Amino acid sequence: MPEPPTPIIHPTATRSERFQRTNGVPTQPPAAPPPRKPKLKKLRLALVIGGLSILALISTVFGMLMAVASDLPSLENRAQYERAENSVLYADTPGCMDLDKDAACQQIAKLTGNQNRILVGEGEVSPNVKNAVIAIEDRRFYSHKGVDYTGIGRALVQDVLKRRAAQGGSTITQQFVKNALDAQGDRSVFQKLREAALAYHLERQWTKDKILTQYLNTIYFGSGAYGVESAVRTYFGGADRKYEQNERVARSVSPDQAAMLAAMIASPSQYDPVQNPQAAYKRRNLVLQRMRDQNMISPAQYETAIKQTIPSEEDLNQPKPDSNEPYFSTWVTQQLVDRYGAGQVFGGGLEITTTLDVPLQKAAEQAIFGRLNGVGPTASLVAIENKTGEVKAMVGGNNFDKRPFNLATNGHRQPGSAFKPFILAEALKSGIDPNQTFTSKKKIFNQGKKNEFVVNNYENSYAGITNLARATATSDNSVYAELGLRVGTKRVKRMAEKLGIRTDISTNPAMVLGGLKEGVTPLEMAYAYSTIANHGKRVYGSLSPSKKSPVAIAKVKDGNESQRNERKTARVLPEGVANETRGLLHQVVTSGTGTRANVPVWAAGKTGTTENYGDAWFVGFTDRYTVAVWVGYPDRLKYMKTEYHGQPVAGGTYPAEIWHDFMAATLKIDEGRGKGKGDESEDGDSGLSTTPSGTGSPSGTPTAPQDTPVSPDQGGGAPPDPGGGNPATPAPQPSPPQQPAPAPQTPATPPATPPAAGGGGGTAPSTNP
Numbered sequence: 180m181p182e183p184p185t186p187i188i189h190p191t192a193t194r195s196e197r198f199q200r201t202n203g204v205p206t207q208p209p210a211a212p213p214p215r216k217p218k219l220k221k222l223r224l225a226l227v228i229g230g231l232s233i234l235a236l237i238s239t240v241f242g243m244l245m246a247v248a249s250d251l252p253s254l255e256n257r258a259q260y261e262r263a264e265n266s267v268l269y270a271d272t273p274g275c276m277d278l279d280k281d282a283a284c285q286q287i288a289k290l291t292g293n294q295n296r297i298l299v300g301e302g303e304v305s306p307n308v309k310n311a312v313i314a315i316e317d318r319r320f321y322s323h324k325g326v327d328y329t330g331i332g333r334a335l336v337q338d339v340l341k342r343r344a345a346q347g348g349s350t351i352t353q354q355f356v357k358n359a360l361d362a363q364g365d366r367s368v369f370q371k372l373r374e375a376a377l378a379y380h381l382e383r384q385w386t387k388d389k390i391l392t393q394y395l396n397t398i399y400f401g402s403g404a405y406g407v408e409s410a411v412r413t414y415f416g417g418a419d420r421k422y423e424q425n426e427r428v429a430r431s432v433s434p435d436q437a438a439m440l441a442a443m444i445a446s447p448s449q450y451d452p453v454q455n456p457q458a459a460y461k462r463r464n465l466v467l468q469r470m471r472d473q474n475m476i477s478p479a480q481y482e483t484a485i486k487q488t489i490p491s492e493e494d495l496n497q498p499k500p501d502s503n504e505p506y507f508s509t510w511v512t513q514q515l516v517d518r519y520g521a522g523q524v525f526g527g528g529l530e531i532t533t534t535l536d537v538p539l540q541k542a543a544e545q546a547i548f549g550r551l552n553g554v555g556p557t558a559s560l561v562a563i564e565n566k567t568g569e570v571k572a573m574v575g576g577n578n579f580d581k582r583p584f585n586l587a588t589n590g591h592r593q594p595g596s597a598f599k600p601f602i603l604a605e606a607l608k609s610g611i612d613p614n615q616t617f618t619s620k621k622k623i624f625n626q627g628k629k630n631e632f633v634v635n636n637y638e639n640s641y642a643g644i645t646n647l648a649r650a651t652a653t654s655d656n657s658v659y660a661e662l663g664l665r666v667g668t669k670r671v672k673r674m675a676e677k678l679g680i681r682t683d684i685s686t687n688p689a690m691v692l693g694g695l696k697e698g699v700t701p702l703e704m705a706y707a708y709s710t711i712a713n714h715g716k717r718v719y720g721s722l723s724p725s726k727k728s729p730v731a732i733a734k735v736k737d738g739n740e741s742q743r744n745e746r747k748t749a750r751v752l753p754e755g756v757a758n759e760t761r762g763l764l765h766q767v768v769t770s771g772t773g774t775r776a777n778v779p780v781w782a783a784g785k786t787g788t789t790e791n792y793g794d795a796w797f798v799g800f801t802d803r804y805t806v807a808v809w810v811g812y813p814d815r816l817k818y819m820k821t822e823y824h825g826q827p828v829a830g831g832t833y834p835a836e837i838w839h840d841f842m843a844a845t846l847k848i849d850e851g852r853g854k855g856k857g858d859e860s861e862d863g864d865s866g867l868s869t870t871p872s873g874t875g876s877p878s879g880t881p882t883a884p885q886d887t888p889v890s891p892d893q894g895g896g897a898p899p900d901p902g903g904g905n906p907a908t909p910a911p912q913p914s915p916p917q918q919p920a921p922a923p924q925t926p927a928t929p930p931a932t933p934p935a936a937g938g939g940g941g942t943a944p945s946t947n948p
Contacts, residue, residue, distance in 0.1 A: 255393070263526030266290040266515075268508055270537045271569070271733060285537055288502035290512060290525050295498035297408040297427075301392045304407060305432040309391055310476075311441035314469035317351040321387055325352045325378035352378040355394035358522050399521030400440060401447030401513065402583070403498040410440055413497055414452065414490045434476050435484035438466035448513050452489040454589040460489050492814070497583050506575030506585050507535055511731050514724050519735075532734040534569035542844035543572040546837045555822050557813055558837060559586035561705040562806045562845075567746060568709065568718030569730045571804070572841075573702075576813060586813055591682060591698040596654045596772075597787025597796040597830065598693035600711065600764060601675040602663040603651060607756045608674075609666055613648040613763060617658040624664060624688060632688040634660040651763045652771030654786065656692050663691025677751040679707035679717055681727055693787060702729070704798045705807035708784075711764070712800035713748075715757030721745040764799075773797060775835035778842045786830030791818040797834035803849070806841060808834040 268288040269275050275284040313320045319327050327350045349357070356377045381390060400410035408429045412420075415436050416428055432440070442462035443450045452459040464485050471481040502508040511533055515524045523529065539562060547558045562572040575585035584590070607613070619642035624632040636657050642649070650658035663671055668686040675684050680703050685696035706729045710717045720730040722744040734743045752760075764783035767773045772786040776799055784799020793816045798807040810833045811819065819828035826832075 264528030266524055266527060266529035266531065268502070268511060269530070269532045270535045271533060271571070272537070275532055284532075287504050287533065287535060287537070288500060288508035288512075290515075290529075291501050295403055295409050296396075296405040296525070297412075298396050298406065299392065299408050299427055299429055301386075301388045303427040304392055304395060304429045305437060307432050307434050307437035307476075308395065308407060308429065308440060309388075310470055310473075311434070311437040311466050312351070312391070312395065312444065314473050314475055315441050315466045316354070316444060318469070318473060320351050320391070323350060325350060325380075325382035326375050350378065351394055352381055352390055355390060355397060356381065358394070358397040358520060360522075397522060398444055399447060399516050399525075400443050401451050402453070402495065403500060403509070405521055405525055407440065409498065410443075411436070413495060414439065415494070416496050418493060418496050420496060433484070433487075434467065434470065434480055435463065435487040438470065438484065439463045439489055441466045446517075448517070453492050453495060453584060456489060456491075463489060492582070492584050495583065499580065504535060504540060504573075505579040505583070506587065507533070507540075507570075507573045507731075509583070510573070510575075510585060510588050514731060515735075517724065518722075523737075527737065530736040531732060532736075534564075534567075534571060534731050534733050535573070536571040538848050539572040539845055540574075542848065543574050543841050546841035546844065547574055547577070549840060550833055550837050551810070554833075555812070556810050556817075556819055556828065556833075557586075558808060558810045558833070559590060559701045560806065560808050560837065560841065561587050561701045562804055562841070563705050563709045563729050565709050565712045565718070565800065565803060565805055567730060568706075568720060568723070569733070570702075582813065584813065586809065587701045590700055590809065590813065592700075592794045592809060592811060593693060593695060593698045593789040594704060594796060595693040595787030595789045595794065595830065596656070596659075597704060597785050597798050598675070598690070598695070598699075599651070599654065599659050600708065600760060600785050601678065601680075602659060602666065602671050602691055603647075603763060604678070604711065604752060604756060604760050605666050605671050605674040606647070606662055607759050608753065609670075611647065611662070611666075613651075613759065614646050616644050616646050617650060617655075617661060619643055619645050619650070619655050619657045622657055622660060624660070630688065632660070634692070648763055648766065652766040654767075654772050660688075660691050664688065674752075675707065676727075677717070678710040679703065679727055679729075681725075693789070698794075701807040701809045704796070704809075705729075705805050708798050708800055708807065709805035710751060711757055711760050712783075712802070712805050713757075714754050714761075715750060715752030716748045717751050718746065718748050720747060768799065772831045773799065773835050775831055776838045776842075778839060778846065780846065782842070784838070786835060788829040788831075792820055792827045792829060793818055795819065795828045795830045795832065795834050797830050797838045799838055801842065803854075804842070804845060806838055808837045808841075810834050810837070 266289075267286055268290065270285040270287050272285050317327070353374055356374045360374070360377075385393075395407040398407065398410075399405050400407075400413070402413050404410040404413040408427060411429045411432060412422065415432070416422075422428070439452060439459070442459060442465070443452075445462075449455060450459045450462045452463075467476070467481055467484050470476045471478060476484070499505075500509055500512075511531070512524065515529070515531065519527070519529070543560045543562060547560060551558055557577050558574065559576070560572065560574040561570065563569065564571050573587050575587040575590075576582050619636065621636070621639065621641070622634045624634070634657055636655065641657060642653065642655060645653075645655065645658065647658065647662070649655075650662075668688065668690055671691065672684040672686055680699055682695075682697055682699050682703060684690065687694070687696060689695075706727075709729070717727070718730075719726050719728060722732040722735070722742065723730050726747075726749065730744055730746075732744060734741060761783050764785055765781065767785055768777050768782050773784050776782065776784055776797055778801070780801050782799055782801050784797060787796035787798070788794070793811060795810045796808065798805075800806070810828060811817075822828050823832045
């Protein structure tokens with residue numbers, strides 16, 4: 180009899196299931212599989228690989244430490260000095276973007292580090308300078324061995340707590356190595372390890388005093404001062420002092436002077452005592468405080484030092500740059516130093532293509548000279564190409580040798596009513612209609628309170644019931660004061676900053692009429708207006724100093740390697756709001772306070788005049804360029820009550836005329852290059868010739884609108900910005916030496932109605948439209 184088939188029992192069956200499947204005969208569960216043996220081979224392999232990796236890392240680090248020892252001689256100041264190769268700045272000319280040697284590259288400056296650099300030895304620097312630098316840069320300099328692990332840990336903690344790079348952990352030795360290697364732009368992990376290794380070796384080969392002295396020889400202190408000896412001569416030597424060949428003034432430096440020099444190391448531009456005196460003063464006093472706390476100076480010396488003034492423009496003995504356009508080239512040089520380091524910029528043989536357009540630059544200089552030669556006040560002009568954000572022309576003053584202070588980049592002056600477009604943009608963004616009506620009359624805000632704000636129009640001339648569109652054209656202070664306070668000064672501040680203003684804008688009531696606690700620069704105003712011209716997009720570049728800065732550097736070539744600027748944009752204002760703002764500002768030129776700026780292409784802009792005619796502005800744009808013009812006395816606030824052919828200088832006079840003359844010359848230059856009048860925006864939109872819907876000119880014949888000045892602290896009446904009409908043509912002036920043929924001085928097209936006094940313009944603390 181055949182055996183019954185063996186029942187198949189699943190390994191996971193329960194005991195009762197097993198019993199039933201075997202006809203009641205109990206069965207045993209299958210034997211468990213034998214345990215797996217540990218993968219000893221893989222574990223052993225991992226241990227071997229890990230051990231070899233550790234050995235390789237140790238060998239690499241050891242090898243690096245040994246290898247970099249051969250680099251130590253190249254760090255010597257004398258070796259750097261001997262291998263230095265001048266860098267060159269070129270203008271923006273066709274073909275030069277590729278730096279083709281056969282192309283007609285036009286040199287505008289040569290950056291000659293050795294010409295203004297004077298090397299000093301260990302015994303030729305005052306102990307005050309050394310102590311000041313140690314106090315603010317590396318307080319454990321004499322105790323660490325090149326790398327300060329405590330400082331690195333502290334910096335990491337602060338970076339984590341503040342969620343940004345709040346502190347640096349590098350020592351003076353590491354900073355010196357970085358400067359000497361020209362490795363400012365290379366911050367890779369490998370480069371930092373190399374610098375740390377070199378610092379480690381350096382501390383065992385050189386004395387602390389030698390390291391510190393050589394470090395002081397590699398620092399760029401701004402204003403053309405490369406090295407500590409050059410810095411002392413520049414800031415504290417006196418404007419007219421002459422020096423013997425072997426004289427070293429760095430030997431004798433007072434604590435306050437030493438603190439000022441040490442303060443500038445972190446950022447020569449930010450803590451420049453001439454360009455940014457408030458920031459420089461605070462930083463200097465911080466250094467003095469650190470010196471006192473570290474027993475480097477006595478409390479009595481500290482009290483004496485903080486009472487000393489910081490260097491002024493009159494004290495400066497700035498090395499003369501080798502440049503055809505020194506205002507522009509010195510501004511660009513500082514940007515290059517911040518990005519690549521002083522050693523590379525002044526001794527690395529860089530070839531830099533800038534954005535400066537020489538024919539436009541000459542047209543700007545001629546436009547100013549043609550109007551202001553022999554008059555008294557001077558002017559600053561900045562021209563930016565809208566599509567690229569590139570600075571094409573910059574006039575920072577009329578004589579760099581006598582006055583190197585750059586009005587274009589550092590002249591913080593009250594903008595007056597030229598500030599109103601920022602209020603306008605915020606109001607339109609908030610939903611306020613251009614046809615909304617306001618009452619133009621004398622107004623008192625915060626009445627009876629300590630910060631009472633009184634706003635008057637010029638000669639108590641008010642429009643009565645008017646709308647926002649007309650108030651913009653006539654620059655009615657009464658309307659704009661109400662409008663600005665309604666939308667809020669903090670929101671206006673944020674709008675100005677989003678558009679491109681970098682100065683910290685105050686939120687005092689008078690700011691709504693341009694009465695700021697700290698003024699703005701022509702560069703800032705041109706850049707902010709260019710954002711409106713670009714239909715609400717702020718344009719910058721990969722080689723801009725920041726995302727809120729225009730472009731000055733198009734390309735940097737270092738040997739066979741090069742960096743080219745890449746255009747970038749940021750939408751900061753809705754396109755519809757920007758276009759509406761453009762349309763309203765167009766009326767300023769066609770029928771408002773800026774008719775003297777009218778040119779044969781679509782244009783828009785705004786005038787500005789401060790109280791008692793201390794500052795006068797016209798900032799405007801076509802679809803291709805944005806240009807800011809400021810007129811005033813550069814070294815002091817002097818009222819210009821008779822300089823315009825016996826009449827006051829307001830935004831609608833010299834500034835608008837200079838703007839017109841420059842733009843007329845620019846149109847001819849562009850036509851000669853094959854660029855027609857129909858400029859195109861970045862999105863390909865043709866130049867606007869009509870006002871957008873909702874912003875049409877108000878009915879009625881325009882009267883010569885005027886702008887009224889405002890001061891930062893209180894309200895009050897003020898003079899107008901004369902608008903409209905043919906400017907009184909000045910007597911012909913001779914061309915300046917070595918200047919191109921004068922730009923056309925054709926007066927603007929007159930309005931249909933002759934100018935009349937009155938119109939818009941109200942006032943508050945020191946400013947006019």
